[in-house]
Amino acid sequence: MKPVSSNEPAICVEGLDAGYADKVIFDRLSFQVERGELFVILGGSGCGKSTLLRLLIGLKSPSAGRILINGVDITTADEMAMNGVRTGIGVLFQSGALFGSMTLAENVALPLKEYTNLSPDAIERVVAMKLAMVSLAGHENHYPSELSGGMVKRAGLARAMALDPSILFFDEPSAGLDPITAAELDQLIKDLNRGLGTTVVVVTHDLESIMTIADRVIMLDGKKKGIIAEGDPRELKMHSQDPLVQSFFNREPLKTVL
Amino acid sequence: MEDHGIPVISLSGEKGGDILLSLSGRLTLENLEMVDRELRSQLAGLAPASLTVDLAGVDYLDSAGALVLVLLEKGDGSSRTIPQRFVNVTPQAERIIALLNRLDLNSQHLKSVEHFSIFEYAGEATFYIIRGFRHIMTFFGELLVAPFHAVRHPRLVRWDAVFVQMKRVGVDGLPIVGLISMLVGVVMAFMSALQLKQFGADIYVASLVGVAIVKELGPMMTAIIVAGRSGSAFAAEIGTMMINQEVDALVTMGLNPVRYLAFPKVLAAILVVPLLTMYSFIFGIGGGMLVGVLGLDLTVFTYVQQTLKAISTFEVVSSLFKSAVFAALIAGIGCQRGFQARGGAEAVGSMATSAVVSAIFLVIVADSAFAIVLHYISN
Incomplete structure (x- = not known):
């Protein structure tokens, strides 16, 4: 919603320690996401991808380290500063997380009503635009239960984009979708990233998606409690020497010595 | 600029x-x-x-x-x-x-906002009631068959779930049932003492409180608390399982959801609610005794003796039987409403509300029926 300085990185994670109870998931994790980048966090099941996403969107607190979103450290920010950060980010949850009791228009209008002083007419126009952006023009009065899985995700994306956030987070966008719908959603993510200049962070393990959309990836490993590979996914697939990275990108079982 | x-x-x-x-x-x-x-x-x-x-x-x-x-x-x-x-x-x-x-910014809405006339509302409501009644009948039919199945295959009953539910409905409800029953006993004793004192009939406070608690207020108050605590919980739990397709998963595994989910809850409620009612008798009468002993100069012995004189074993047993029926109604309607949940979170909420309202309504209807039947039996 608010313009941000184009010099600073969109996201900066420094020396992050996090975990659950006595289980350490990240040990001194550090990385940056540049502005306008389409950045993918990948890794096998249980490596901490979803935990990292929860940390980045402020739903979980780390035990140490800093997370800077648009230059604001969300680990120390007070409620007011956090609200400023929240209006600058949008999140598409795995299930879409639309409110079932509201129509699509009401779902998308919710952040606009909460954070702006726009009149109902102006909100209606912005909602129509956001729904058109995700190819749901005319579906204003539909309820989520009347839509397919792919449409629900796109509507969730329209809601996430309602305030024109500078960063969009996606949790497993292609999960549960057929290949055509998943490809359409990938294309949409790419179009929005290129068209609106939005920084996009995607958490996924879908190889097709990663290869199609990612500018840069980091690969997490549960055993090493951090990043094991970072860079262009096509480069990593071709040149990485790490057996886990090789197995992941070539979709092969990990070779273990018997 | x-x-x-x-x-x-x-x-x-x-x-x-x-x-x-x-x-x-x-x-x-x-x-x-x-x-x-x-x-x-x-x-x-x-x-x-x-x-x-x-x-x-x-x-x-x-x-x-x-x-x-x-x-x-x-x-x-x-x-x-x-x-x-x-x-x-x-x-x-x-x-x-x-x-x-590139966007189509002036597209027409593909679906208009639905505006129902009063006749359409009435029609919809009628169909809803008919569908609901059919669902209730089917559900209670399956629930009535469940005990016979349990007798034939006792090992297939989820006894662990029954014990967990007995704890949730019974043990966890002890503090609130005790507190409310005692307060009701205190209020009853106070109100009646104000009148009976004028005639020097203080001792009948014990009879009045005893009869009221044992015949009506004990079972009724316990049932209302159980409806609020457990009836709504059953509806919300099963409703959420419906929304998450967990009930569908049970069906595809060949398990009967009513037998698997509802029967242990209903059985646990039937076993434990009469005990809770007994507990409420003790606290209700105890509350009255507190007022009698501290406010009316009655001795504990006199108060207890007068209470025992006023209530009969038949009244106690019939009240406990009544509370078991209340328990079956509360747990049954709670589970049935849960199975009716469709859609999302809102449906779970409205079904939990409906479970409590329906349970209290059914309890009062059943209580009226018991009042008439017991009147003729005791005469």
């Missing part, structure tokens, strides 16, 4: 010809309406044939800001369109405008 990024609009050119529209500042969601209003009012007087939009002074443009400009050309369905071209556009702004230009 510009203050804190507030957009400034300037127009030049001849009326009816090509107008140069120069914008500066920030065009964002926050000032969408202001820019839109200003642009339309200024352009209305000029009736331009075409527009040249100069974005040289614009430091920030988001999709909402671009929408205002794009709608000038594409129209918003209510105003005429004005052909336009953009100059001095940053690559980023150009991409946003191009993205918006």
Whole structure:
């Protein structure tokens, strides 16, 4: 919603320690996401991808380290500063997380009503635009239960984009979708990233998606409690020497010595 | 010219010809309406044939800001369109405008908002009641068969679930049942003492409290508390399982959801609610005794003796039987409402509410029936 300085990185994670109870998931994790980048966090099941996403969107607190979103450290920010950060980010949850009791228009209008002083007419126009952006023009009065899985995700994306956030987070966008719908959603993510200049962070393990959309990836490993590979996914697939990275990108079982 | 990024609009050119529209500042969601209003009012007087939009002074443009400009050309369905071209556009702004230009911004709603007439509402409500009644009948039919199945296959009954539910319905409810019953006993004793004292009949406070608690208030108060605590919990738990397709999973595994989910809950309630009712008798009578002993100078012995004289074993047993029936109704309707949940979180909430309201209604109807039947039996 608010313009941000184009010099600073969109996201900066420094020396992050996090975990659950006595289980350490990240040990001194550090990385940056540049502005306008389409950045993918990948890794096998249980490596901490979803935990990292929860940390980045402020739903979980780390035990140490800093997370800077648009230059604001969300680990120390007070409620007011956090609200400023929240209006600058949008999140598409795995299930879409639309409110079932509201129509699509009401779902998308919710952040606009909460954070702006726009009149109902102006909100209606912005909602129509956001729904058109995700190819749901005319579906204003539909309820989520009347839509397919792919449409629900796109509507969730329209809601996430309602305030024109500078960063969009996606949790497993292609999960549960057929290949055509998943490809359409990938294309949409790419179009929005290129068209609106939005920084996009995607958490996924879908190889097709990663290869199609990612500018840069980091690969997490549960055993090493951090990043094991970072860079262009096509480069990593071709040149990485790490057996886990090789197995992941070539979709092969990990070779273990018997 | 510009203050804190507030957009400034300037127009030049001849009326009816090509107008140069120069914008500066920030065009964002926050000032969408202001820019839109200003642009339309200024352009209305000029009736331009075409527009040249100069974005040289614009430091920030988001999709909402671009929408205002794009709608000038594409129209918003209510105003005429004005052909336009953009100059001095940053690559980023150009991409946003191009993205918006590709969109269908004036599409008709594919589904209109539903407005029902009173007759349609009445019709819908009637069908809802009929469907609900059919669902209740089917559910209670299956529930009645479940005990026979349990007798034939006792090992298939989920006894662990029964014990967990007995704890949740019974043990966890002890503090609130005890407290409310005691307060009801205190209030009853106070109110009756005010009247009976005038006739020197203080001792009958014990009889009145004893009879009221054992015959009506004990089973009724316990049932209402169980309906509020456990009836709603059963509906919410099974309702959430319905929404998450867990019940569908049970069906595909060949397990009967009523036998698997509802029967242990209903059985646990039937076993434990009479015990809770007994407990409520003790606390209700205890509350009355507190007032009798401390306020009316009665001894504990006299109070207990008078209470025992006033209530019969038949009354105690019939009340406990009544409370078992209440338990079956509360747990049954709670589970049934849960199985009726469709859609999302809202449905779970409304079914939990419906479970409590229906349970209290059924308890009162059943209590009335018991009152009539017991009247004739005891005479």
